[in-house]
Amino acid sequence: QKEVEQNSGPLSVPEGAIASLNCTYSDRGSQSFFWYRQYSGKSPELIMSIYSNGDKEDGRFTAQLNKASQYVSLLIRDSQPSDSATYLCAPTVYNQGGKLIFGQGTELSVKP
């Protein structure tokens, strides 16, 4: 089993729809969870951090965390073509001082 698994893409949604990106992780000790957006040819940009179970909203983005199920998701409401990118899920590694482990990413394409 991979340590971090993300739904395989590419994920295609029409403009204005909700995009749902999913991530499961194997390390039960993971405490912090991050979502990065990466445009083609560019470096990752941090867009959401979540540390406790439940939902965290920031503008059009909502992160959801369920530690019991080892599941974290990112919802993008009112998707825009500018949201087209690869989204990387990154939980921390237990007891290793901030070290992250990255999923392979989900490519999102928002069609006008």
Next chain:
Amino acid sequence: DGGITQSPKYLFRKEGQNVTLSCEQNLNHDAMYWYRQDPGQGLRLIYYSQIVNDFQKGDIAEGYSVSREKKESFPLTVTSAQKNPTAFYLCASSIFGSANEQFFGPGTRLTVL
């Protein structure tokens, strides 16, 4: 402006040559990291450093070396022992601690000919 800089943006080297990638940050972050990204894949950790003069191997350290003589700088050397060095190299930094967010520099794309 605070941020992380990496240079050069593109780097071409002949097989068998060592090459050093620069990473500098002025965010006063304690921890710095080096990752490698191959096409269509996630990031893999090469080395990381949580304080000056100390660093740890990541998951794919073979063929790489680092130094951390200053808090602001964390250069990565790709040696001739690295079997497949062509990749996108990313440097990141964070405030020390397990809950803290990592921020990335713009990356260096290395091509070995």
